[in-house]
Amino acid sequence: MRVGAVSDLVQQRSFDDLGTPLADVTFCVLDLETTGGNRNDDMITEIGAVKVRGGECLGTFQTLVNPGRAIPPKISVLTGLTDVLVAPAPRIESVLPSLLSFLGDAVLVAHNAAFDVGFIRAALARAERPAWNGRVVDTVHLARRLVRDEVPNCKLSTLASRLRLDHQPSHRALDDALATTDLLHLLIERAAGLGVTGLDDLVSLGKIGGHPMAAKLKLTADLPRSPGVYMFRGAGDALLYVGKATNLRQRVRSYFGSDDRRKIGPMLRETQSVAHVELPDPLTAEVIETRMIGRLLPRYNRRGTTANKYCYVKLDTDTAWPRLSVVKNPAKQGAHLGPLPSRKMAALVVDALHTAFPLRRCTQRLGRNYTAPLDAPVCSAAQLGVAHCPCSGTADPRAYAAAVASAERAMLGDPRHVVELLRERMSQLAGQQRFEEAAMTRDRLSALLGAIRRTQLVAALGAARRAEITLGETTWLLDDGQLSDVRTTTTLTAALPVSALGSIDVDRPVDRVHMDEALCLAKFFDKHADRLTVTCSGDWAFPIGASETIPPLSRAA
Numbered sequence: 073m074r075v076g077a078v079s080d081l082v083q084q085r086s087f088d089d090l091g092t093p094l095a096d097v098t099f100c101v102l103d104l105e106t107t108g109g110n111r112n113d114d115m116i117t118e119i120g121a122v123k124v125r126g127g128e129c130l131g132t133f134q135t136l137v138n139p140g141r142a143i144p145p146k147i148s149v150l151t152g153l154t155d156v157l158v159a160p161a162p163r164i165e166s167v168l169p170s171l172l173s174f175l176g177d178a179v180l181v182a183h184n185a186a187f188d189v190g191f192i193r194a195a196l197a198r199a200e201r202p203a204w205n206g207r208v209v210d211t212v213h214l215a216r217r218l219v220r221d222e223v224p225n226c227k228l229s230t231l232a233s234r235l236r237l238d239h240q241p242s243h244r245a246l247d248d249a250l251a252t253t254d255l256l257h258l259l260i261e262r263a264a265g266l267g268v269t270g271l272d273d274l275v276s277l278g279k280i281g282g283h284p285m286a287a288k289l290k291l292t293a294d295l296p297r298s299p300g301v302y303m304f305r306g307a308g309d310a311l312l313y314v315g316k317a318t319n320l321r322q323r324v325r326s327y328f329g330s331d332d333r334r335k336i337g338p339m340l341r342e343t344q345s346v347a348h349v350e351l352p353d354p355l356t357a358e359v360i361e362t363r364m365i366g367r368l369l370p371r372y373n374r375r376g377t378t379a380n381k382y383c384y385v386k387l388d389t390d391t392a393w394p395r396l397s398v399v400k401n402p403a404k405q406g407a408h409l410g411p412l413p414s415r416k417m418a419a420l421v422v423d424a425l426h427t428a429f430p431l432r433r434c435t436q437r438l439g440r441n442y443t444a445p446l447d448a449p450v451c452s453a454a455q456l457g458v459a460h461c462p463c464s465g466t467a468d469p470r471a472y473a474a475a476v477a478s479a480e481r482a483m484l485g486d487p488r489h490v491v492e493l494l495r496e497r498m499s500q501l502a503g504q505q506r507f508e509e510a511a512m513t514r515d516r517l518s519a520l521l522g523a524i525r526r527t528q529l530v531a532a533l534g535a536a537r538r539a540e541i542t543l544g545e546t547t548w549l550l551d552d553g554q555l556s557d558v559r560t561t562t563t564l565t566a567a568l569p570v571s572a573l574g575s576i577d578v579d580r581p582v583d584r585v586h587m588d589e590a591l592c593l594a595k596f597f598d599k600h601a602d603r604l605t606v607t608c609s610g611d612w613a614f615p616i617g618a619s620e621t622i623p624p625l626s627r628a629a
Contacts, residue, residue, distance in 0.1 A: 092215045092271045094260055100127045100178035101256060104188045108551040111190040115139035115599045116164050117153050120245030121174060122253045129253075136161035151243045171205070179271065181302040183228045183252045185210035200446045207271070211255050213278035217589045218262040230257055240435050242344045267293030276325055287339040289328055292346060295321040300350040301356045301364065304372070313339055313372040316361040339372045349569050353546050353597050356558045356568070362588045363570040368567050382584040384410035385421045385523065387480055393462040394476045397433050400580040404435030409523040411587045420519035427497070427516065428490040429479040430459045431472075438462055469574040482520075484543040485528055485618060490520060495623065517622055525557070525618040529586065529594035534578030543603055551607075552578050553590055 088101045101122045108114035121133040133471055136153070138161045148154050171192075175312045180186040185208050222233045228241045228251060237254035241247055255398060255415045266289040268274055277289075295302070300320045304313040317323035327336055343519050351357045358377065363375050366596070391407035398418040402408045426433065433453050444465030456463035460472050482490050494517040501510035532552035541548045549557040573585050580589050594614075601615040 078155060093269060094271060094274060095126045097271050098178040098551075099181050099253075099256065100129070100175045101181045101253045102188050102192075103241065103245045103251050104173075104191055105153060105245050106619050107141060107143050107147055109187070111187075111194040114140060114191075116145075116191055116195060117143060117158055118150070118245040119167065119171060120247070120249040121171070122246075122249045123174065124177060124253055124256075124562065127257055131174070132246060132249075134169065135167055135170075137164050137167055138162065139164075157208040160440055164195045166218060168195060168199055168201060168235070175206075176440060177206070179207045179209055181209045183211045183248070185212070190459065196494045205273065205595075207272060209256070210278055211252055211259060213253070214263070214274075216264075217277060218259055223480065228252065228255070238257060259575065265596075266290055269293075270297070272297075272322060273325065276322070284342075285328060288326065288340065288343060291343070292321060292324050295324055295346065295348055296350055297321045298350055298353045299352065300348050301357055301361050303347045303364075303370075304339060304343045305345045305347060307344055309345070310368045311368055312342055314364045314368070314370050316354070316357040316362055316552075318357075320348050320350070324348075335372055352558055352560050352563070355548070355592070358592045359555045359589050363573060366573050366585060366588070367570065370380060374479065376414070377582045378588060381414055382411035382587055383415055383418050384408045385418050385425075385483070387476070387483060389434045389476060389480060391438070392442065393432060393438045393467070393472065395434075396425055396479070397435075398422065401584070403578070404580070407480045408581040409483050409527050410581060412523055412526070412586045417519050417523065420516045422491060424494060424516035424520040425479055425482065427513075428482070429475045430491045430589060431465070431475055431479060432462055432573070433459050434461075434463055436463050452540075481551070483527075487520060487524055491517065491623060513624065518608075518620070520621045521618070521622065525616065526591065526622050527581075527615050528618045529598060530582045532613035532616055533590055533594045533597070534576060534582070535611045535613055536606075536608040537578070539606060539608035539610070540614070541597060542602055542605040548593075550593070553593075554574050554586070555584070555589070595618065 089616050099282070101124065103120045105114050105118035106114050115137050116137045118136050119133065122537045123130040124226045129617035140163060143153060143155055143158070178187065189208060193203060196202070197442050202405060208271075212226055215223075215231055219231070219235065223230055228248060231237070232251045232255065233242050235255070235258060237251055237258070239247065239250040239254050241251040260268070263277055266277065268277055268289075296324065297319050299318050300316075300322055302315055302317060302443050303311060306312045315323065327340060349360065349362060363416050364370075366379065382400050384399050385408065386397050386403060387407040388397070388403070388405070389407055394406075398415055402410075409421060410418070412421065425431070432451075434451055442462070444463060448464040450464045450466055451459065451461045454464070454466065455458035457578045460475070462472065478489060494513055498517075501507070501513060511599075530553065533550070536550060537552060539550040541550065545561040547559050548555060549559075553576045555568065556572075557568065572589070574583075576582065576586055576590075597614045598616050604614075606612050
């Protein structure tokens with residue numbers, strides 16, 4: 073397996089997909105002076121803005137604003153703005169069109185941006201103009217992340233003085249905007265040391281704040297903005313964690329910000345490097361992630377043990393008196409549902425089928441020549457009339473065979489009888505205000521429908537045999553339910569970096585170790601069935617008609 077950029081597997085991506093380089097981003101640095109700090113009650117008195125790109129000033133915007141109310145004395149002392157000075161100035165309603173035109177589609181930058189953006193949005197609302205929801209960069213957040221250990225605080229005046237910026241703030245809008253512009257350029261230079269090269273990096277960096285492992289952001293510097301699989305590695309190149317991503321760079325960097333799962337901190341402390349495999353599309357990335365986890369069992373991947381928890385619901389139709397059971401592995405004979413994610417779900421499925429069909433519930437082995445003892449007791453379920461009891465000799469073979477056939481038909485995809493019976497029972501229980509029992513019945517039905525759908529999804533994948541499925545520019549090649557290759561309109565076909573976890577026998581239930589891959593492929597093809605172009609040597613059954621949704625109760629109920 074090659075780790076790093078796998079260029080022969082990756083289609084050419086558009087410029088937008090790669091993130092806009094910071095040198096090409098137009099920023100509009102904004103500063104406001106106001107009559108106070110309440111955006112709803114106080115008003116703007118002055119606006120200053122500087123538009124820059126690539127370190128070059130493209131223009132400035134400055135105007136006084138008549139707030140329509142008296143400026144408090146303490147504000148006049150702080151800013152030098154008085155009622156006499158702003159009286160001839162235009163009202164904010166007249167200034168907004170010019171300001172928005174100057175801003176255009178630039179990224180708005182401000183020091184403590186929540187204050188300035190909040191006042192602008194409040195002014196737009198009062199003027200009954202459309203809301204502004206452009207991208208924002210807050211230099212306070214960036215400063216806290218990049219220079220906090222160099223300054224006593226992150227006030228603009230402190231930063232300008234300690235960092236020796238060319239412009240110094242004076243509590244006048246344009247002066248403060250110019251000082252913030254100098255600060256922005258300095259922070260961008262500092263951020264480059266943490267691998268910040270694009271606008272998305274800069275925006276996310278401000279959200280990382282004081283993350284204790286943020287210094288390791290430099291490990292993400294070479295990650296592309298494309299689909300693939302990433303790997304956190306520790307000492308001695310030990311594999312710690314494997315994950316998939318639509319945007320590798322964005323996903324991995326998110327671990328240093330908003331991802332607060334309990335295991336993330338310890339994992340990042342152990343991390344010494346981040347490797348990646350670039351892949352053509354998110355679906356292929358999910359398949360490769362599943363294979364790597366199943367093959368390598370990284371320590372921090374909870375999904376690595378998923379296959380061990382899978383189980384099946386089996387109806388042993390090859391025996392004399394078939395019964396339902398939950399088994400770890402499928403048998404060569406009989407009808408199966410699964411693999412299911414847990415024994416709890418499997419137990420609910422069995423309960424749902426038992427509610428609908430009077431199958432025996434004992435575990436006694438009954439051969440074809442079994443004869444019940446004369447004193448054999450009748451089980452409690454049979455006494456209640458909800459099950460046959462062949463072990464007591466009271467069961468009618470024909471009636472039992474009919475119940476088995478109905479149960480098998482439900483497991484193979486026709487659960488109408490079960491749905492009708494359990495919905496009727498739910499309605500009766502709800503009418504009697506036995507809501508907990510009604511909820512339990514609903515859970516059983518939901519588990520059964522989910523199990524049937526899962527089974528049919530993966531069965532349909534295997535039924536396609538050899539298939540080529542195309543969506544847009546990507547074509548996936550399947551071989552007996554497994555992804556064997558992928559190609560795009562701009563790349564030649566090439567082997568996948570990780571092989572499948574063994575082969576699949578499509579004539580038997582899917583093995584536990586193959587379920588994760590089969591399910592992610594089947595769900596994707598089912599969801600996008602109407603957009604796919606397919607050629608296959610078998611039968612193409614997507615979209616699957618089975619639903620996990622419980623039909624609504626009738627109005628009468």
